[in-house]
Amino acid sequence: MHDPQKDDLKLVVKGVTRTFSAGRRQLEALAPLDLTVGQGEFVSLIGPSGCGKSTLFNIVAGVDTPTTGAVAIEGDWQGERAGKVGYMPQQPLLLPWRTAEENVMLGLDVRRVPQKEARQQAHELLKRFGLLEFADSYPATLSGGMRQRIALLRTILFNASFLLLDEPFGALDALTRITLQMWLLDLLESFHSSVLFITHDVREAILLSDRIYVLSARPASVLRIVDVDLPRPRRQQMLAEARAVELEQELILLLMKEQPL
Amino acid sequence: MSLKRLAGYGPAVVLTVAIFLLWELVVRANLVNSHLLPAPIAIMQALVDNWDVLSVHTLQTSLETVLGLAIATVFGLGLAILLDLSPWIRKSVYPLLITSQTIPMVALAPLLVIWFGLDLTPKIIVVTLYCFFPIAVACADGLASTDPELMKLLHSMRASRWQTLWLVRLPGALPSFFSGLRIAATYSVTGAIVGEYVAAEQGLGLYMKTSASSNAIVLVFAAIVVTALLSLFLFGLVSLIEYIALPWQQRFGQKR
Structure with missing residues (x-):
């Protein structure tokens, strides 16, 4: 899955x-x-708070530049990275004056896609993922989970x-979070996203x-890379399987050592 | 507008009525000379009786006010965008902008009359000078307060500077812009009257001046009432435009 054929990789971060x-x-x-x-x-990246994960994200998204090291998206080490990733910050950052549908089409507006076409694409996406009834709602009227969707x-x-998702479900309650995790998996399945x-x-x-x-505490470095060999499609119940529980314990122990008191 | 909103004006109405009632009573009880301080009912009577003359002056003042306010809006908005372009422009222009507000308008107005004559132009300039400042400052602040995370998002989408301004920052600054515009609208009528007070052929300012010099105090008050109503009307008009233009904000009482 992650062999040294690096040009096939979506993202390579090297000595950053x-x-x-x-x-x-x-x-x-x-x-x-x-x-x-x-x-x-x-x-996924997990690590203690403030360890520099968001900094890494900014660099990959092309919003920030590394002090040393290099980043390649699809084997391109030189080109501009901004515009090549779907970056989602921690807050949903929906524009309050745009309806849900108009918020969904923001990226297309930036790409100068004609209004009619952009609106149609947003409309279809909302329909496909069961949010059509909220298309004309303003963000202020939507629940936290809905805004995140x-x-x-x-x-x-x-x-x-290629999506960069920075703790998208961090602020949600446990049940909404589970619903959205499943929704996300469904979404990724249909787009084959990295x-x-x-x-x-x-x-x-x-x-x-x-x-x-x-990741370790700041300055962030990689403590360990863990492969999750649970089958896909994933289901919530799999977290109760012995392998998953074992992995969970292992990761928690590792993280607790890094957590500042 | 909902009933609940209307009910919100209740206390203000009660207080206003109470003040006028007290005023009326004080004058009627002969505690003050009714010639020097006419009672509210007498003022309203004078206003109605002289409406044919007053209306001509009101129209003139309204014209100057609306034109001045419109120019100030365009100018203020443009200036806010200019200030936003670079920190250098902001640093060099901002002090000048503030200094411009320290010039006493009563001193400047006569000069404007000398330069531009008796017609509309000097009044419109005075109104514009009064009004552009709150609009420019409020709008510039609105632009400056864009969420940096939002800027980052647009940056990651590789949006150009103008796209960021047009798609995110200007719409986000609109509530601030309207706050500034509301303040400007209340100033604007005063500006026109100051301009007319100095020299004019028509207008409420001229009417006040001639009434005062002929000792017709009740007519001065009548003109003041018209001025106040005109200002309130403009304030309401701006609020109405804001309500229509920013449905997302009003409907949910969301203030940013």
């Missing part, structure tokens, strides 16, 4: 570091970090092939991922 300078102080957010995401692969569809419509996913939730990482990178 990022140092922020605040006045005279130097803050190292990322220690040299290596990471890959294969075509159609779901890779709309934000996900916005991300997918902009770029379905995903890089940040989460704090070990069970979430196990349920969704093919591979999990466990």
Whole structure:
């Protein structure tokens, strides 16, 4: 799945570091970090809060540049990365003056797709994933879970092939979270998306991922890479299987060592 | 507008009525000279009796106000976008902008009359000078307060600077813009009257001046009432436009 044929990989992060300078102080957010995401692969990053995961995301999304090291999307080490990823930040960041449907089509507006066509694509996506009745609602009237779904569809419509999801379900209650996890798996199935996913939730990482990178406290480096060999399609009940429970314990132990007191 | 919203104006109405009632009583009880301070009913009577003359002046003042406010809106909005373009422009223009507000309008207005004559132009300039500042400042602040995370999202979509402005920042600044516009609308009538007070052939300012100099205090008050109503009307009009233009904000009482 992740062999050295690196040009086939969706994402290669090689020796990336990022140092922020605040006045005279130097803050190292990322220690040299290596990471890959294969075509159609779901890779999660877990690690203690503030370890630099979001910094890594900004770099991959092309919003930030690494201090040293390099990043390649689909084997392209040189080109601009912005525009090649579907980036979803922690908050849904829906535009309050746009309806759900208009929010979903934002990325197409940026790409200068004609209005009519953009609207039609957004409409079809909402229909396909059972959100058509909310198409004309403003974000203020939607529940947290619903806003997150709309934000996900916005991300997918902009770029379905490679998604960067930064703790998309972090702020949701447990039940909504499970519903959305299943919804996401369904969504990815139909788009064959490659995903890089940040989460704090070990069970979430196990349920969704093919591979999990466990990161250290800041500056982030890779502590361990774990393959999740649960069969697909995944179901919530699989978390109760012996293999999953074992993995969960292993990951929690590893993370607890990194957690600052 | 819902009944609940209307009911929200209740306390203000009660207070206003109470003040006028007290005023009326004070004058009727001869506690003050009714010539120096006419009672509310007498003022309304004078307003109705002189409406044929007053209406001509009102129309003139309204015209100057609306034109000035419109120019100030375009100018203020443009200035806000300009200030937003680069920190350097902001740093160099902002102090000038603030200084412009320290110029006493009563000193400037006569000069404008000398430069531009007695017609509309100097009044429109005064109104514009009064109004562009709150619009520009509110709008610039609105633009500056765009969520940095949102900027990051647009950046990741490789949106151009203008796309970011057009798709996200300007619409996001609209509530601030309307706050500024509401303040400007209340200033605007005053601006026109200051302009007319200096020199004019028509307008409420001129009417007040001539009434005062001929000691017709009740007519000054009548003109003040018209001015107040005109300002309130403009304020209401801006609020109405905001209500129609920003349905997402009003309907859910969402203030950002």
